[in-house]
Amino acid sequence: MFPFFSYFNFFFFFLALFLWRPCFTVTARIIPESVTVITTSQKHNATWHNFSSFLHAERGSHVSGMAELKKYFHRFGYLTQPNTTSNSNFTDKFDSNFESAVLLYQKQLGLPLTGKLDSETISTIESPRCGVSDTATRRIHTSRHFAYFNGKPRWLRGSPMTLSYAFSPYDMIDTLSLSDIRTVFERSFKRWASVIPVSFRETEKYQSADIRIGFYFGDHGDGEPFDGVLGVLAHAFSPQNGRFHLDAAENWAVDFDHDDSRIAVDLESVVTHEIGHVLGLGHSSIKEAVMYPNISPRKKKVDLKIDDVEGVQSLYGSNPNFSLSALLQSENSYNLAVRLETGFSKWIFSLAVTLFILFLST
Numbered sequence: 001m002f003p004f005f006s007y008f009n010f011f012f013f014f015l016a017l018f019l020w021r022p023c024f025t026v027t028a029r030i031i032p033e034s035v036t037v038i039t040t041s042q043k044h045n046a047t048w049h050n051f052s053s054f055l056h057a058e059r060g061s062h063v064s065g066m067a068e069l070k071k072y073f074h075r076f077g078y079l080t081q082p083n084t085t086s087n088s089n090f091t092d093k094f095d096s097n098f099e100s101a102v103l104l105y106q107k108q109l110g111l112p113l114t115g116k117l118d119s120e121t122i123s124t125i126e127s128p129r130c131g132v133s134d135t136a137t138r139r140i141h142t143s144r145h146f147a148y149f150n151g152k153p154r155w156l157r158g159s160p161m162t163l164s165y166a167f168s169p170y171d172m173i174d175t176l177s178l179s180d181i182r183t184v185f186e187r188s189f190k191r192w193a194s195v196i197p198v199s200f201r202e203t204e205k206y207q208s209a210d211i212r213i214g215f216y217f218g219d220h221g222d223g224e225p226f227d228g229v230l231g232v233l234a235h236a237f238s239p240q241n242g243r244f245h246l247d248a249a250e251n252w253a254v255d256f257d258h259d260d261s262r263i264a265v266d267l268e269s270v271v272t273h274e275i276g277h278v279l280g281l282g283h284s285s286i287k288e289a290v291m292y293p294n295i296s297p298r299k300k301k302v303d304l305k306i307d308d309v310e311g312v313q314s315l316y317g318s319n320p321n322f323s324l325s326a327l328l329q330s331e332n333s334y335n336l337a338v339r340l341e342t343g344f345s346k347w348i349f350s351l352a353v354t355l356f357i358l359f360l361s362t
Helices: 004-019 066-075 096-108 119-126 178-193 267-279 306-316 324-360
Strands: 161-167 198-202 211-216 234-236 243-247 251-253 264-266
Touching: 066 096, 096 119, 161 178, 178 198, 178 267, 234 267, 243 267, 264 267, 267 306, 306 324
Parallel strands: 161 198, 161 211, 211 243, 251 264
Antiparallel strands: 234 243
């Protein structure tokens, strides 16, 4: 029989083995976007308060400050404004109307349909996001998760279609070089062009460009003011408007290895998402999709998923050089690797616990 302290040595050996991750996952795989809670200290944002005090609230609850949360749901299209003629305003009561709004929000963002402010819902609400309203778009195919703007607008140009884009000569940022910004946009446009028969070219003629790009602070005249660091990151308008606006207050990054700020936002991920709007796509309920509305600081998500590709191809057709089956195979390989890694980890943990119990009972 082993000395008693050896039981714990043996247990911690297996616990360490459980925490270690095997190295048989797919090379250069993309980690799915995980939604994390952004606390007040991380956000530095006076517009979006820390909503964690509403955790576990449900119909019938009355929590001080819930009216502010209702304003969030109103901003993104889930809750109508109270009747202003009677001087009414949002209240702090979790009523049936707000429950319906929460359910709709959970459905739109692929969350569990609890109708309550559970931890996953609060985490998603507090994470930075695109400023385009989730309900400004609609899904036509019930079996798909991508969406379009109402009326299904698209760019109407001759074939082959080429869209021009230009950067504002006045509304840019000095925290990144123009060369780095241009490189990010070029890569992002090429990513979409690789799946549809549409090409993009940069022009210096800003006023006549199809897509007009700029960085702006606060209220910049389009009816959709930015709110400072994090919160709303950017917004773009549906075809054939072409306006593409990013919040100049953000800590935009192109390389996290050279930017250790915990509120840094990956420019390329946001740009790739907003191009989807410029082309006519709405928000997806698939968390891994580029067109999912939320993204956490220091996260990178730039590769188009099947849901993104099927959505944009339904508007413009397929690039003849693109193979959807190759993308499907790649996603299936990744999903298999994740399942294998998760299953192996659970097996190791179960084995460690079983052996520990056996030794204690000896």
